[in-house]
Amino acid sequence: MRRHRHAKIVATVGPASSTPDQLRALFLAGVDTFRLNFSHGVQADHAKVHAAIRDLEKEVGRPIGILQDLQGPKIRIGTLQGGRLDLQAGETVRFVLEGADGDKQAIPLHHPEIFDAVVPGQELLIDDGRVRVRVTGPERTSITAEVITGGPISNRKGVNLPGTLLDLSPLTEKDRADLAFGLDLGVDWVALSFVQKPSDVIEARGIIGDRAGIMSKIEKPQALDRIDDIIRLSDAVMVARGDLGVEIPHEDVPARQKELIRACRLAVKPVVVATQMLDSMVNAPAPTRAEASDVATAIYDGADAVMLSAESATGRYPVEAVAMMDRIIRSVEGHKLYHSIIAASEPGEEETPPHAVATATADLAEAVRAAAIVAYTASGTTAARVARKRPAAAILALTPNVATSRRLSLLWGAHSVLTEDVDSYEEMTTKARHHAQDEGFAKPNDIIVVTAGIPFHSAGNTNNIRLMQI
Known part of the structure; x- marks a missing residue:
């Protein structure tokens, strides 16, 4: 069995795709590597999926990759009164390190590294930037802020701090337990979330060794400042446009994507482009024209692989999403201008x-x-x-x-x-x-x-x- 295309497809496994029959259908539709997202689910469920993929591998007689994606040090607010607060532009709110009541004057934020790093004028982005607040009064155990862009926030929503290097290990206690579990299972790749600096990759390498390939997810602006060293130390890279697109302007993401693909080609490291590639197919049987163009652009740029997230994990049309991505790739690679575009973007030669x-x-x-x-x-x-x-x-x-x-x-x-x-x-x-x-x-x-x-x-x-x- 062979694929009639060069670029590969990575698909995330979730409730919509975790049974043996569903996994087989996804593979036949075009999946080359399956992603197990350890931000969701429990270890026992991931073990069942891993076993089903290995059984499928034996059945089809083709190697299938398995990528373990660790949750990483995601910063989140805690539990709120009634599970939700509606923040209004111009009002003052307060985040607290301990003893939170969950109201607007005591929003729980149990991450001491934030309190150590923020300064007046620093913006905090909540729920992928839908709500923005600006710090006016940072203290040791509390942060006073003005709401710039209002909206609802709910329990456990993520918080981003653009441009701030946080004193965080890339591996939380949960990550370390999940990593040991994944390595014992025999995953092929381990994706590190929220990599900020080269030492993050070195720390992970000390645990993983050569038992799996290390894929650094580029979703922090700080990683872009040291990207050459991070790529050199990694075995592969993921352009994780979700969180990256929160912390840098949306209009800068496409250029950064091209830079990262080119840098990975130069370093001979596989590069995966991810996040919202066919996002409308979570609920619709076909993508938008813009989404089809987005996938095509990644292929014209020379990406090794493109990835489906919610489309295959929780969407209503997981097999159709994979089949669509397969068709887009084959169409691009069959276009008369494809090879000339790829050749034009070739990086300089390594003189070895x-x-x-x-x-x-x-x-x-x-x-x-x-x-x-x-x-x-x-x-x-x-x-x-x-x-x-x-x-x-x-x-x-x-x-x-x-x-x-x-x-x-x-x-x-x-x-x-x-x-x-x-x-x-x-x-x-x-x-x-x-x-x-x-x-x-x-x-x-x-x-x-x-x-x-x-x-x-x-x-x-x-x-x-x-x-x-x-």
Whole structure:
């Protein structure tokens, strides 16, 4: 089974999509990686979904990626009187660290790091910015603020502080318990929420090691200030436009998205574009034209994957949303201008021998109109280096590592096949021919380009190209 597209689809699992039959339908519609959102649900439910995905993987004979998305240090107000308060523009409200009554003069905000960081004039955004207040009197255990944009607030609504670096660990106690649980299950990727600085990734790496890939979610302006270091330390990046779009102006998000995709391509790290991509399909069987254009833009920009959130987790049309995203991707990649646009946005070359070999592999495949590029890859690095060039030919990634094969389900253009390791050059060419035909990429007389690292069994050493005719 192969996808007739290069970009991948990530879908969030929730009440609308958690049964084995629903998961199978989503996979057949086009899902490559399933996201388990640990901001919702309980561990036992996530374990059932994980087991169902692994059973599905055996049934279809294709590696399927599983992404564990940790809740992270989300800042929220506490419990309010009657569960809700209506704030009016111009009135004064007060947030308190302890002893809250839940009224307008004692709104609970049990996050001491906020009280340590805020200054007069600082804005607090509540409920994704729907309500805005400006700090007038910060104290050690209370904050007085003027309501700038009024509206209703209710229990546990999120609070954002644009432009403020908070002294927060990226992993809460809940995150650490969820992370241990997810690693024991065997998730392929761990998404870190609200990354602010490189040390956040380093802290997570100390716990995760190489048991899963680390995906840093870029949703804080502070992360943009140190983005090159964060990308370098991460295994993948998510452009999480929800919270990012709250903390920076809406009009700045598209440009930041393009910058992040380009930076990740340069660093050879998969990049996922997420949030509200087909949001109207939560309740409608078709997206708006603007949403279709949004998905298309991410594909034209060269994103490795696009992600569905509520559309597949709680929406009424989860399978239709995946199928729509699949059709949009295939339409864009089949457009006559796609490859010229992708080529025009290609970042500068990495001046290292392995990158040069991978680039030459892609260029050679283009020159001879190869049916496929076969990349032998132990860690996934060789396939990622080739994918960085965004070649027209499909990338058949052969790996002996099941963990690598699953992580490659997130990489642009990669069709991963689990195979035994090779010990000789002759065995490499024989297996390349076999898998290229067996997986439906090549037929007799077709040309394929094979790249690998020699000596074999050494990761990251891309140094050999072979041109072959079937």
